[in-house]
Amino acid sequence: MSAAGEKTKLKNINVSVWRGDSAGGTFQNYAVPAQESQTILDVVAWIQQNQDPTLSYRYACRVGMCGSCAMMVNGQPRWTCRTHVQKVIKKNKLVIAPLRNLPVIKDLATNMDEFFDKWVRAEGVFHPTRTRDDEIEKINPETSKRARANAAIECINCAVCYASCDVVSSNKDYLGPAALNRAWSLVNDVRDGALDQRLDAVSKSGGCHNCHSQHGCVKFCPNELNPTAAIAGLKLETAKTMFRRRR
Amino acid sequence: MNRHRTHTLWIAFILHRFSGVALVLFLPLHFYLLSMVLTDPETVDQLLHWTKHPLVKVAEFGLVFLLSVHIFGGLRLMALEFLPWASWQKTMAAFSVAVSFLISCTFYLSAV
Numbered sequence: 464m465s466a467a468g469e470k471t472k473l474k475n476i477n478v479s480v481w482r483g484d485s486a487g488g489t490f491q492n493y494a495v496p497a498q499e500s501q502t503i504l505d506v507v508a509w510i511q512q513n514q515d516p517t518l519s520y521r522y523a524c525r526v527g528m529c530g531s532c533a534m535m536v537n538g539q540p541r542w543t544c545r546t547h548v549q550k551v552i553k554k555n556k557l558v559i560a561p562l563r564n565l566p567v568i569k570d571l572a573t574n575m576d577e578f579f580d581k582w583v584r585a586e587g588v589f590h591p592t593r594t595r596d597d598e599i600e601k602i603n604p605e606t607s608k609r610a611r612a613n614a615a616i617e618c619i620n621c622a623v624c625y626a627s628c629d630v631v632s633s634n635k636d637y638l639g640p641a642a643l644n645r646a647w648s649l650v651n652d653v654r655d656g657a658l659d660q661r662l663d664a665v666s667k668s669g670g671c672h673n674c675h676s677q678h679g680c681v682k683f684c685p686n687e688l689n690p691t692a693a694i695a696g697l698k699l700e701t702a703k704t705m706f707r708r709r710r
Numbered sequence: 711m712n713r714h715r716t717h718t719l720w721i722a723f724i725l726h727r728f729s730g731v732a733l734v735l736f737l738p739l740h741f742y743l744l745s746m747v748l749t750d751p752e753t754v755d756q757l758l759h760w761t762k763h764p765l766v767k768v769a770e771f772g773l774v775f776l777l778s779v780h781i782f783g784g785l786r787l788m789a790l791e792f793l794p795w796a797s798w799q800k801t802m803a804a805f806s807v808a809v810s811f812l813i814s815c816t817f818y819l820s821a822v
Contacts, residue, residue: 535714537713538712538713538714539713539714540714563714626714627714629715629720675723676719676723676787676790676791677719677720677723678717678719678720678723678799679714679715679717679720681719682717682719682720683714689795691790691799692795695790695791695795696795698791699791699792
């Protein structure tokens with residue numbers, strides 16, 4: 464190993480990790496050896512494997528596909544498996560906490576039930592118009608509608624947007640950016656047969672009209688999706704529907 | 711400030727909210743003073759004397775800025791919600807602050 468590499472290896476990072484459960488908790492400090500290309504998830508795993516096996520956290524794929532490892536890192540929501548320590552460290556210190564706006568189960572693991580329940584409440588479920596006996600519908604990827612559906616479809620359900628949103632923290636009823644983004648994807652899906660039902664679901668109290676366009680979801684979405692644009696699309700579509708129904 | 715809020719468009723949001731609340735507080739006073747033109751013109755004359763005070767002129771600068779930033783911020787939000795999505799949201803927010811600053815500076819210079 465080169466001298467520079469050795470130097471990096473010897474250095475310790477000061478890491479504060481939130482420890483506790485739904486009743487409350489506090490930050491505990493750990494010294495974690497710095498390594499090259501180290502991710503936040505590597506740091507958490509190192510603590511659990513070398514210093515405290517009781518530390519609870521959640522992860523699965525480690526490559527940014529499953530959306531299970533999101534946490535607050537130095538006050539900002541991040542997908543920890545794809546967040547390099549070097550990118551977010553401040554004065555050699557990391558503060559790692561469970562995702563904001565979700566109830567804690569233990570340590571860094573949150574209860575994501577409400578997040579997923581809201582997907583269902585926003586009619587984030589596909590309603591097919593054909594059966595398996597019908598011919599497969601040909602979808603032209605070039606249409607603007609399909610382009611909008613495709614833009615919103617890459618969500619990995621990590622709840623980073625949900626944690627970044629101040630509307631979610633002030634209004635527990637609010638469906639949140641991810642659920643509304645999913646609804647927008649289906650509104651633009653020509654194969655889906657529940658447009659009216661979905662527009663009703665997203666325009667109720669706690670729906671898309673609650674969004675204050677703070678853009679936290681756009682800023683932090685690790686997949687660079689744009690839930691604010693999706694929600695703006697829903698706002699316009701529900702407004703148009705209201706006038707259409709009045710006629 | 712919490713670090714999840716340290717980005718341009720969250721600041722644009724809070725500026726819009728703050729200017730809205732400040733104007734809501736100011737407008738009743740403003741209308742009350744205007745109504746006094748009919749009911750109590752002498753007091754209005756005395757109060758209008760205060761507008762020559764430099765501090766009041768600075769306050770007026772602030773007021774024009776708040777009014778202007780709320781108008782342009784509102785137009786920005788209407789564009790965001792009712793026009794096809796534009797990728798230059800931050801530019802629009804910066805533009806509304808810049809134009810408001812220009813308008814309030816012009817007002818201030820003509821007031822002093």
